[in-house]
Amino acid sequence: MTSKKQNADFLHVGEKLLAWYGLHGRDLPFRQTRDPYKIWICEIIFQQTRIEQGLQHYRNFIARFPNVQTLAAAPTDEVLLYWKGLGYYSRALNLHKAAQQILEQHKGEFPQNYDEILALKGVGKYTAAAISSICFGAHIPAVDGNFYRVLSRVFADGFDISSSSAFGYFSSLALRMMPEGKGGTFNEAMMDLGSAICRPRNPLCIDCPLNKECLAFQTGKVQDYPVKTKKQKVQDFTLSYYFVTADEKFLIRQRGEDDIWKKLYEFPNTTPEELKKYITTENKSLHKLTHRNLTIHIYKVELPETTILTELAQKENFIVSTLAEAAMKSFPKPLENYLNDLGDYF
Known part of the structure; x- marks a missing residue:
């Protein structure tokens, strides 16, 4: 960890992010609910689909399968049909199996504990953290590509994001920034900043609420971060x-x-x-x-x-x-x- 980063006020950076989000956060339909089922569906849909492309699919899916019970009872072919156009159909199959898992193991009630959510079919650490923080107030960062990119740039951190230890490293970094009791809001703010401002290409650094704290921006090296040395062969x-x-x-x-x-x-x-x-x-x-x-x-x-x-x-x-x-x-x-x-x- 660099000396500059050691001197950074992590919590101050997190508070600035939340202040920006309060003014500029996206008004999305799933932001109006804390229903874990709906948050789960939206997180799975938007993992590999842009918001503007997936919104109508989200609305249609929720209209047809409004809760765990209707999704679990539906034929597989119908679930896949309502997923048409989103691609990565294994996501729909996992949703279907996880809904049945919730019925069998949790009596139809969506689990509230991070570890129990993580145990659902197709749910990874990011999704479990997003659901548990947004819906149940868990103090857990939902680390994904947005977190890697924003944190690498803000702190000019050359930690290799393709490393097996990257998730744990950036989780600990994010925890130092996350205000107490604001885990869900912090995660949503980081998602919005990463997708709208701190983009992989052509980031809007002038509009970024963290540009005064961003070491990569201050040194003109934004495109040097994040560092990724391993690429999976196609x-x-x-x-x-x-x-x-x-x-x-x-x-x-x-x-x-x-x-x-x-x-x-x-x-x-x-x-x-x-x-x-x-x-x-x-x-x-x-x-x-x-x-x-x-x-x-x-x-x-x-x-x-x-x-x-x-x-x-x-x-x-x-x-x-x-x-x-x-x-x-x-x-x-x-x-x-x-x-x-x-x-x-x-």
């Missing part, structure tokens, strides 16, 4: 699908629990050799996941008779679907795009 994969169709019907199946796109629907990824003579077109697209680059080939197999389609479905345990029926199911984005394009002339 892997390249190629996937092939066969859109097997006849009489405006086609074959689909539901994926299992393994690997990517759990429980989503897809086209067959193989087709009998004797049917390949009916391939009419090939569609190639690129799709990027967090640590994977996918090259996807979709071959359209136009069969001359519907009976061939139905026999193949029975033999290989596929579902025969129409576009209207497929619209009520969730597909990986590249396949959903393919179906949407088909809708114009299929």
Whole structure:
């Protein structure tokens, strides 16, 4: 820890942040509630979705599943359908399982203890800290990328955020700034400052309430922070699908629990050799996941008779679907795009 940081008044910085938040905090629908269920849903949605993109999805999801009981009782396909457009469908599956977990282990009452919240399926340290601090007053920082970025810059701290000890290090730093009894508000303020002002690129330092205290700003080194030395390698994969169709019907199946796109629907990824003579077109697209680059080939197999389609479905345990029926199911984005394009002339 640098001597300048040792001399910093941590609590003063935290109080300035709260004062700014009181005047400039975002007026968001989930900020008007302390219902842990709704805070949980919003935290999961907005982990990997921008606020402006996810707000209507949040409203729709809460309208259909207003509490733990309705979410736990819903069919998996319906939960996935209401998640459509948000991506990272494993989040929806984990929400569904965690709701059932709350029914079984907590009699339908959302747990109030940090450790019990952390034990829910799909809930990590950040989400557990956010819920327990915002809803139940826990004095725990909800450390995420915003915390890493803001604290690294304010204190010109070169601690490697890709280190396994980064979470604990920045948690202890944030605790020194967090005013007593203001854990939830402090976490919300840090979220807003990190997303609106202290952005990864093109930060609005002139508008920042902490620019007088920010050592990175004062020394002209804002873009040097945070420090991250380890980068996860991106892997390249190629996937092939066969859109097997006849009489405006086609074959689909539901994926299992393994690997990517759990429980989503897809086209067959193989087709009998004797049917390949009916391939009419090939569609190639690129799709990027967090640590994977996918090259996807979709071959359209136009069969001359519907009976061939139905026999193949029975033999290989596929579902025969129409576009209207497929619209009520969730597909990986590249396949959903393919179906949407088909809708114009299929």
